[in-house]
Every structure is written in structure tokens, then in C-alpha cells.
Amino acid sequence: MFKSLSPNLKSSITRSITQTFEQYMTEIEWNPDRYDMIEFMKRWSEYITKKALWYEKIPDDVKYSTQFHEDVAVRINEVIQKVLSEPPSEDQIATIEQIQEEHDTKFAYECKAEAAFVEAELKKRFQA
Secondary structure (H helix, E strand, O other): OHHHOOHHHHHHHHHHHHHHHHHHHHHOOOOHHHOOHHHHHHHHHHHHHHOOOOHHHOOHHHHOOHHHHHHHHHHHHHHHHHHHHOOOOHHHHHHHHHHHHHHOOOOOOOOHHHHHHHHHHHHHHHOO
């Protein structure tokens, strides 16, 4: 059912998953021990029902379909995997390493989104 949606709707859904996941991970400071899939899903559900303009464009019979929910669950997992596997940019690495070297810190980061969090934290702490 997800695949039958328009490309714009699928893209909007994907963006909302990405944004909500990255915001949630930032709130928990990218600490995997604090990650709670139920909490993440609660936040995404709240976002789509209260803020997402695309949600109303999905017909009710689709929204309430078990197949649609299964398809969206698969998409959520794909999006999270993509976020977690996208490597940090060379610029991010260089900036983070420079700040860490100057301040003798050792923040770890494994993906582009986590690197953005670490870079922002380092700048907030040391360049404010």
C-alpha cells in the first residue's frame, strides 16, 4: 500500500521519519542506551497527526489498513538504517577532529547525523 502512494507523499513520509529520528536522537544525545523505539514511534505518530500536512492526504482506508502499517514499519526501519549508515562528511570529520584536538576530548560519532550532533555540541561547549 505504501508503494501505491504518490512519490510526493512517500517522500514526505520519509522526510518526516528522518527528521523525527534525528531530533529524537539529538534529544537523547545519541546515547544508544537511552533509545526507546516505543518513545520514538510515539513522537513520530504525534508529529504526523498534529503537524504533517501530508497526513490528511492519505485516504482513511489506507491509514487504517494493516498492510499500510506494515509497509510503513518497513520504511521506518529502512530510513533509520540509512541515517545510521551514512558516513560523516570530510568537512565534519575535519572540524570535529580539530576541535577535539584543541580541547583534548574524545567524542565518538559513527554517522553523518551523529557527527552533526557532536559538532554542534563541541561548538556550543568550546566556541560559544
